Amino acid sequence: MVTIFGKPLILLYGQLTLGLINGAFYALLSLGLAVIFGLLNIINFTHGALFMLGAFTTWALLNYAGIGYWPSLILAPIIIGALGLVIERVLIKRIAGLDHLYGLLLTFGLSLIIEGLMRNRFGSSGVPYEIPSVLQGATNLGFMVLPRYRAWVVVAAVVMCFFTWLLIEKTRLGATLRAATENAPLVQAFGVNVPRLVTLTYGGGVALAAFAGVLAAPMNSVNPNMGSNLIVVVFAVVVIGGMGSILGSILTGFGLGIIEGLTKVYYPEGSATVIFVVMALVLLLRPAGLFGRAT
Amino acid sequence: MPLTRRALIGSATAAAAALSGRPARAQAPVLKIGVLTDLSGPYKDIGGPLSADCARLAAADFGAAAKGLNVQFVSADHQNKPDVGAGIARQWFDRDGVDVILDVPNSGVSLAVSGVAKEKNKIFLVSNAASSDLTGKACNPNTIHWTYDTWMLAHGTGAALVRSGGTTWYFITADYAFGHALQRDTTQFVNAAGGKVLGATKYPFPGTNDFSSFLLQAQASGAKVVGFANAGADTVNSIKQAKEFGIKQTLAGLLVFISDVHGMGLPVAQGLVLSATFYWDLNDRTRAFSERLRAKVPSVRAGMGHAGNYSSTLHYLKVAAEMGAAQAKASGAATVARMKAMPTDDDAFGKGSVREDGRALHPCYLFQVKTPDESKKPWDYYKLLATIPADEAFRPLKDGGCPLVKS
Numbered sequence: 001m002v003t004i005f006g007k008p009l010i011l012l013y014g015q016l017t018l019g020l021i022n023g024a025f026y027a028l029l030s031l032g033l034a035v036i037f038g039l040l041n042i043i044n045f046t047h048g049a050l051f052m053l054g055a056f057t058t059w060a061l062l063n064y065a066g067i068g069y070w071p072s073l074i075l076a077p078i079i080i081g082a083l084g085l086v087i088e089r090v091l092i093k094r095i096a097g098l099d100h101l102y103g104l105l106l107t108f109g110l111s112l113i114i115e116g117l118m119r120n121r122f123g124s125s126g127v128p129y130e131i132p133s134v135l136q137g138a139t140n141l142g143f144m145v146l147p148r149y150r151a152w153v154v155v156a157a158v159v160m161c162f163f164t165w166l167l168i169e170k171t172r173l174g175a176t177l178r179a180a181t182e183n184a185p186l187v188q189a190f191g192v193n194v195p196r197l198v199t200l201t202y203g204g205g206v207a208l209a210a211f212a213g214v215l216a217a218p219m220n221s222v223n224p225n226m227g228s229n230l231i232v233v234v235f236a237v238v239v240i241g242g243m244g245s246i247l248g249s250i251l252t253g254f255g256l257g258i259i260e261g262l263t264k265v266y267y268p269e270g271s272a273t274v275i276f277v278v279m280a281l282v283l284l285l286r287p288a289g290l291f292g293r294a295t
Numbered sequence: 296m297p298l299t300r301r302a303l304i305g306s307a308t309a310a311a312a313a314l315s316g317r318p319a320r321a322q323a324p325v326l327k328i329g330v331l332t333d334l335s336g337p338y339k340d341i342g343g344p345l346s347a348d349c350a351r352l353a354a355a356d357f358g359a360a361a362k363g364l365n366v367q368f369v370s371a372d373h374q375n376k377p378d379v380g381a382g383i384a385r386q387w388f389d390r391d392g393v394d395v396i397l398d399v400p401n402s403g404v405s406l407a408v409s410g411v412a413k414e415k416n417k418i419f420l421v422s423n424a425a426s427s428d429l430t431g432k433a434c435n436p437n438t439i440h441w442t443y444d445t446w447m448l449a450h451g452t453g454a455a456l457v458r459s460g461g462t463t464w465y466f467i468t469a470d471y472a473f474g475h476a477l478q479r480d481t482t483q484f485v486n487a488a489g490g491k492v493l494g495a496t497k498y499p500f501p502g503t504n505d506f507s508s509f510l511l512q513a514q515a516s517g518a519k520v521v522g523f524a525n526a527g528a529d530t531v532n533s534i535k536q537a538k539e540f541g542i543k544q545t546l547a548g549l550l551v552f553i554s555d556v557h558g559m560g561l562p563v564a565q566g567l568v569l570s571a572t573f574y575w576d577l578n579d580r581t582r583a584f585s586e587r588l589r590a591k592v593p594s595v596r597a598g599m600g601h602a603g604n605y606s607s608t609l610h611y612l613k614v615a616a617e618m619g620a621a622q623a624k625a626s627g628a629a630t631v632a633r634m635k636a637m638p639t640d641d642d643a644f645g646k647g648s649v650r651e652d653g654r655a656l657h658p659c660y661l662f663q664v665k666t667p668d669e670s671k672k673p674w675d676y677y678k679l680l681a682t683i684p685a686d687e688a689f690r691p692l693k694d695g696g697c698p699l700v701k702s
Contacts, residue, residue, distance in 0.1 A: 014511045022505055116335070123595070124339035125552075126528060128560025131539065138541045144511060147539045219539060220504055221531040221558060225337060229502050264498075264508040269470050271508075272499035 007265055014144030015261045021150045023257020024157030025212055029230065030237040030249035031164055032208035038244035039181050039201045042092060042103040047209050048231030049111035054080050054213020055222045056118065059129050069132040069218070073156075076214045077207035084206030088199045096198075111228070118224035126223025135218075153215050160211060161250045168246055177201065181244075236279045242292020252290060323365040324620045328608065329393040331383060331408065332423070334372035337501060337527040338400035340554040340595075342423045344370075346398040346604045348592050353608035353641075356587070362616050369393065373404050375501070380404035381411050388415040394624055395420060395611060397604050402426035402473035412437040417627040420611065422603030425526070425550060426476040427690060430654040434697035436628040439635075441655045442603030443572050445473070446690040448549050449480035451570030451659050451683060456520055457488035461545050465518035466495035467509045467533060469525040474500065477524040477549050493518045500525070506533045510540055522547045531558050538563050552598040556664055556676050564676075567664040572657055572688075573599035573643050574677050584642035596674045602643035607655070610639050647685055652697035659688035 004012060029051060036044045057076040061067040067075065087110070095102045135149040168174040180187045180194050188194045213227075220226055237256055241248030256275050263274040282290060330350055332342035347370045359366045369391065373380035380399065387393035388411065395418040399405045405424030412419035413435040420439050421429055427446040429438060464485050468474040474497070482492050493516045496509045510533070513521045521544045523533045530548050537546055548555070551569040575585040575596045584605065588597055597605075614633045615623035623630050631653070639647040639655065647657035662677035670676060692700055 008515070011512065011515050014515075015508055018505075018507050018511065021507075119335060119339060123554070124333075124337055124343070124528065125341075125531060125554040125558035128558065128563065130560070130562060138539075145514075145541050147541070149539065150507075219536065221528050221535060223528050223531075223558070225528065226504065229504050232502075261508055264496075265512065268496045268498050268509065270499075272502045 005266065010143045011265065012262070015265050016258055017141075017144060017146065018150075019258035019261025020254060021154055021257070022260060023254035024154045025216065025230070025253075026234055026237045026257055027161055027250045027253025028157050028212040028215075029209060029234040030241065030253050031161055031246065032205040032212075033234060033238050034241070034244055034246055034249040035164070035168070035208070036202055036205035037238070038246070039177060040088075040092070040096070040103075040198055041100070042107065042202075043100060043235075044202075044205065045104060045107040045231070046087070046111045046114070047107075047206075047234070048227030048229075049114040050080055050084065050206050050227070051209040051213040051216070051230065052118065052224060052227035053083070053114065054210030055129075055217040055220075055226060056122070056127075056213075056224075057210065058214045058217045059127050059222050062129070063127075069214075073211070073214050077210040080210035080213070081203045081207030085199055085203040087206075088202040092202065093195070093199075111231075115224050115228060122224060124223060124225065126221040126226075129217040129222050131218040149218060153219070156215060157212075160208070164208065165246055165250065233275055236275045240275075240279050240282045240289055242289025245289065245291040245293075248289060248291025323363055324624055325392065326364055326366045326395070326612075326615055326620055326623065327391070327393045328366065328368050328395045328397060328611075329384075329387045329391075330368060330370040330397045330604070331373055331380060331387075331404075332370065332398045333375055333400050334370070336375050337529070338375065338423070340558075341527060341552045341598055341600045342398050342400040345592060345595065345597060345601045346370075346423070349588065349597060349601045349605040350397055350608040352588055352591065353605045354612060357609055357612045357616075359612055359616075364612060364616055364620055366612065373399065373401070375401050375404065377403045377407040381407040384408045384411040385415075388412075388417050394418060394627070395608075397608065398423050398600070400424060400600065402429075402476065403471055405429060406433055406472065409433065409435060409438045412627065415627070418611070418631055420604075420607040422607055423600035425473050427480060427695070428472075428476060430650075430652045431690075431695040431697055434652045434695070434699055436653075436699060437631055439607065439631060439649055439653045439655055441607045442599050443550075443570075443659075444654070444689070445476040445480045447572075447659050447688055448570050449477060449484050450690075451661055451688070452547055452549055452568060453481040453484040453522070454488055455661050455681065456545060456547055456568065457485055457490045461520035461547070462488075462490040463518040464490060464492045464520045464522050465513040465516045465544075466492065466522045466524055467506065467513060468495055468497045469500040469529060470497040471500050473526070474524045478522070481522055481524065481549060500529065503529065504532060506536050507540060509533075510537050510542055514540075514542055514544065518544060520545045520547050522549055524549050526550045526552075527555065528558075531555050534567070535559060535563050552600065553596060553674070553676060554598055557595075557674070561665065561667040561670055561676070564664045565666045568680070569662055569664070570659055571599045571662060571677075572659050573597075573602040574660065574662065574679075576675065576677070577660070577679070578645075580642040580645065597643075606639065606641045606643045609641050610634060610637070610649075613637065650689075650692060652692060652695055652700055654689055654692075654695075656685040656689055658685050659683040 058072040138147040241252035263271045330347040400423035427444040644657040661681040
């Protein structure tokens with residue numbers, strides 16, 4: 001049997017695939033964060049809570065309205081995205097232009113409130129959600145058994161990342177958005193409603209988090225703490241990728257998923273730490289992140 | 296009234312005066328019970344507010360007020376941090392006049408609080424921590440470990456599975472005191488029964504959501520049984536993902552609570568074998584207890600940890616009533632010694648006793664989770680496979696290494 005550092009190669013293939021799957025989540029979540037940071041200059045700590053709300057909305061749609069997984073994939077991001085619009089209009093707008101710290105405190109406080117309320121209502125052990133019937137079961141790839149649902153998650157995440165990138169980099173709307181990031185007053189002078197653009201961008205970023213939440217619902221325990229575990233890692237991903245860089249956060253998301261996956265084989269105790277070690281190294285060598293531009 | 300600083304200070308002073316001016320009942324010293332638990336984290340559902348409800352129910356069932364005992368309750372959140380938990384314990388004992396601390400899910404926090412209880416000569420009734428070290432090398436005269444422990448879980452589930460052919464094991468273990476203790480104790484039984492442990496993965500706790508990587512390693516090991524030495528949401532995620540990956544090996548949740556089964560749903564949880572010392576639908580007494588609790592908290596059923604708080608509080612109050620409140624408050628160690636001398640009896644656990652090393656003894660039950668078809672009503676989750684009598688369910692006194700036990 002072929003081995004690398006004492007681990008069978010066949011096991012490593014499986015771990016790489018798993019790393020890619022986790023990377024898909026990191027990419028989706030950090031993408032939303034990057035979009036929001038790019039335009040609003042807000043470090044959105046509520047992201048994890050909104051991801052969790054996305055998963056709970058999926059559950060609620062099924063249990064209260066009988067709406068299944070596939071419609072939820074569209075509906076939950078719309079519902080949570082709309083909540084995002086309200087949050088931006090009512091709260092975040094008021095601290096626009098202030099120091100980063102204010103945004104951080106506001107969004108962090110908000111996420112504590114959301115998580116606390118959900119924990120009060122649903123407890124900590126969470127609610128069950130089943131994998132949709134067409135995606136149940138697994139395919140044997142020879143080197144590992146890949147559940148169909150996980151394969152779907154990677155595909156969905158890649159497609160979603162690609163379209164978001166396309167929207168921002170290749171369309172007129174995206175061009176306006178990027179221009180507003182560079183110089184908002186000037187873009188406003190050209191007759192673009194920048195505040196509305198900002199609100200919609202926040203809603204869009206939040207919808208991405210909710211989308212990831214729907215994807216997570218059938219494979220993770222749907223519980224109020226599910227977002228707070230993930231969000232810290234996702235922030236590291238954004239920092240490593242370069243704050244606000246769209247492509248950076250996507251590539252870093254997948255890359256770190258793989259690094260984490262390999263750590264889980266060679267030194268599992270360190271798998272929660274490895275991402276932060278990478279972050280420290282990157283910040284030492286390239287303070288703006290791998291894909292960020294120094295300002 | 297316009298809100299001015301002066302008005303604010305005025306009303307605050309008035310409120311403080313009103314509070315401190317409340318006449319204290321001189322004849323009955325207050326027995327103050329502090330429920331130190333996880334109110335905001337992963338163990339909220341195995342302990343949390345329901346633990347305090349159970350303790351209150353014990354005071355009500357006992358008729359504490361009618362027997363002249365003035366019992367008060369406080370609760371706090373230890374955030375699963377040993378330093379926070381020990382800090383609250385100190386403050387409660389030193390400043391707030393707390394006599395007994397209850398519950399304390401999380402073995403790390405429990406071990407810390409146990410030390411504080413000994414130092415201050417107060418009482419610590421652990422219901423929701425698992426590490427068998429609490430009555431082993433870390434035992435002390437002020438601590439009673441009530442509901443379950445890692446030895447009992449390992450013995451119940453581990454030994455049963457080895458007997459039914461699960462001779463090779465792979466562990467997926469939460470990397471902290473509890474996970475280590477559970478793996479260690481289970482390994483002992485697997486080896487003793489002629490089985491073999493092929494490998495183990497320790498994963499970072501808290502903060503792990505995805506267990507698939509560890510599951511694949513477990514699968515690759517070829518072990519017949521995958522043992523999960525973890526708890527709460529981690530167990531739910533591990534088992535959910537094991538089903539997703541079509542892991543064909545026997546899954547052994549070494550510590551599974553009814554709230555976990557509820558959170559997984561029967562389609563995922565069905566067939567799991569688990570050990571517990573309490574199940575609400577076990578017999579007439581447990582059902583009666585559960586119905587009384589349900590009258591106060593309708594939405595959920597108590598798990599074994601919750602029931603342990605009921606049972607331990609009731610036993611404490613019986614002893615306190617016999618000793619007299621002032622005597623019971625005087626020395627934690629003396630009161631605990633009396634609790635060890637008196638047999639226990641309550642609706643949740645039936646008849647039992649408390650041993651010299653602080654271990655509460657009662658039967659342990661081996662359950663299997665029902666299939667969705669077998670479950671006839673809400674929370675109808677377990678069927679009984681076997682009963683392990685109280686004198687066999689827990690670690691023999693001589694093997695614990697507790698310094699209190701004279702050999």
